[in-house]
Amino acid sequence: MTRNKLKLGIFGFGCVGTGLYKVLEEAESVDATIKKICIKHPDKPRPIDKKYFTTDKNELLYDSEIGVIVELIDDADAAFAIVSEAMKNGKSVVSANKKMIAEHLPELVKLEKKYQVPLLYEASVCASIPIIRNLEEYYDNDLLTSVSGIFNGSTNFILTKMIHEKLSYPVVLQEAQAKGFAESDPTLDVEGIDPKYKLCIILFHAFGLITKPESIFNFGISRISDFDLEFARQRNFTIKLIARCNKNNNEITGLCAPTFIEKENTLAHVNYEYNGVILKSAFSEKQLMIGKGAGDKPTGSAVLSDISALTYDYRYENKKYIHLNKQLKLVDTKIYKVYVRYPDPFSGFNDFDSIEEQYSSILGNYLIGHICLRKLAHSSWINDTNINVIFFS
Ligand SMILES: NC(=O)C1=CN([C@@H]2O[C@H](COP(=O)(O)OP(=O)(O)OC[C@H]3O[C@@H](n4cnc5c(N)ncnc54)[C@H](OP(=O)(O)O)[C@@H]3O)[C@@H](O)[C@H]2O)C=CC1
Numbered sequence: 473m474t475r476n477k478l479k480l481g482i483f484g485f486g487c488v489g490t491g492l493y494k495v496l497e498e499a500e501s502v503d504a505t506i507k508k509i510c511i512k513h514p515d516k517p518r519p520i521d522k523k524y525f526t527t528d529k530n531e532l533l534y535d536s537e538i539g540v541i542v543e544l545i546d547d548a549d550a551a552f553a554i555v556s557e558a559m560k561n562g563k564s565v566v567s568a569n570k571k572m573i574a575e576h577l578p579e580l581v582k583l584e585k586k587y588q589v590p591l592l593y594e595a596s597v598c599a600s601i602p603i604i605r606n607l608e609e610y611y612d613n614d615l616l617t618s619v620s621g622i623f624n625g626s627t628n629f630i631l632t633k634m635i636h637e638k639l640s641y642p643v644v645l646q647e648a649q650a651k652g653f654a655e656s657d658p659t660l661d662v663e664g665i666d667p668k669y670k671l672c673i674i675l676f677h678a679f680g681l682i683t684k685p686e687s688i689f690n691f692g693i694s695r696i697s698d699f700d701l702e703f704a705r706q707r708n709f710t711i712k713l714i715a716r717c718n719k720n721n722n723e724i725t726g727l728c729a730p731t732f733i734e735k736e737n738t739l740a741h742v743n744y745e746y747n748g749v750i751l752k753s754a755f756s757e758k759q760l761m762i763g764k765g766a767g768d769k770p771t772g773s774a775v776l777s778d779i780s781a782l783t784y785d786y787r788y789e790n791k792k793y794i795h796l797n798k799q800l801k802l803v804d805t806k807i808y809k810v811y812v813r814y815p816d817p818f819s820g821f822n823d824f825d826s827i828e829e830q831y832s833s834i835l836g837n838y839l840i841g842h843i844c845l846r847k848l849a850h851s852s853w854i855n856d857t858n859i860n861v862i863f864f865s
């Protein structure tokens with residue numbers, strides 16, 4: 473098979489852009505060269521020759537020599553404009569931008585079809601873990617029943633350091649930012665929004681469902697207190713930010729929230745910036761993929777893998793979306809078992825289907841109960857920052 477030689481136009485030279493540059497330097501087998509890099513701040517010091525850089529996006533988008541646009545910026549709206557324009561100009565695109573992809577899946581699918589150009593985004597979900605191509609190629613049927621796991625490197629790094637090294641939340645959040653794991657707006661990480669975007673992309677490639685990110689419940693780790701950590705320790709649990717989706721006939725459930733994980737569970741041992749994805753399907757039963765979910769070279773390696781895939785004309789066929797499950801719908805009526813730490817007085821008791829445990833002391837109060845996801849999401853108390861919710865797995 474002959475492989476295409478590629479000329480790249482790269483947008484963004486931050487954590488992932490520099491990571492891509494480093495892995496491209498070392499990976500001799502991929503025949504791709506960088507022609508130009510578009511950045512935002514022209515005066516920032518750069519580790520490579522100034523001649524590569526521009527702030528004019530059109531120098532890349534309208535250069536007929538550039539066949540591939542690699543979009544690695546931290547601004548989802550600007551990214552969508554860049555990616556759409558590139559596709560309209562007949563260029564292949566690689567992106568790592570889960571926010572942009574999750575928010576614009578319907579338009580992006582149309583652009584792929586209309587302009588017959590590939591758009592690949594393996595790095596957007598769990599960075600180095602090759603989950604999207606696995607969902608597209610290995611699970612190219614409707615036997616999958618669930619995909620779940622740790623989809624965010626920053627929060628896993630933060631929780632690991634809080635639980636194992638007893639460090640404080642603000643200190644470890646700063647460390648996750650300094651290492652380049654966190655989003656430019658870290659609220660996306662710590663409030664469980666970034667892993668929710670990843671879940672939307674997974675829902676599309678696992679089951680063929682396109683859903684708006686706002687339709688999926690997310691709850692973050694920013695409210696986890698020493699009281700909650702002590703509860704987990706006493707019950708022999710650890711806490712992970714877990715995204716999960718399930719398919720039951722045509723009904724899909726999905727959410728992202730902090731979750732108690734038994735110490736014997738493999739995910740309990742996926743620590744620091746590592747991510748873990750558990751796939752369940754009818755006959756292969758359970759499979760687990762573990763890999764670095766953030767950072768320069770691990771993410772750069774996933775971007776490189778997409779670039780390499782373009783050298784042999786690979787594209788997602790979006791098989792499930794096109795061929796399967798036209799009647800799929802997202803439902804939020806499932807009942808979940810949750811732990812809720814609350815201040816006194818608490819107005820939410822009547823929202824629970826049942827309460828199996830309740831505790832009050834001068835240190836804090838909690839209940840363990842069963843609640844419908846829709847009731848929880850729309851409750852009057854969920855936005856009270858003095859209240860924390862942790863799911864049971
Ligand atoms: N960090 C990680 O581990 C991972 C990140 N991602 C995703 O990859 C993308 C990039 O993340 P990351 O590298 O961490 O971000 P950084 O903040 O480190 O870098 C962002 C880069 O984008 C450039 N930029 C911003 N806006 C524009 C614009 N309008 N035109 C041109 N360049 C622009 C910035 O320019 P300048 O240098 O001039 O400021 C900078 O080089 C994001 O979508 C992120 O979600 C995905 C997986 C892992």
Ligand SMILES: N[C@@H](CC=O)C(=O)O
Nearest residue numbers: 624625626653654655
């Ligand atoms: N901020 C993200 C980066 C990778 O997607 C994370 O921490 O997982």
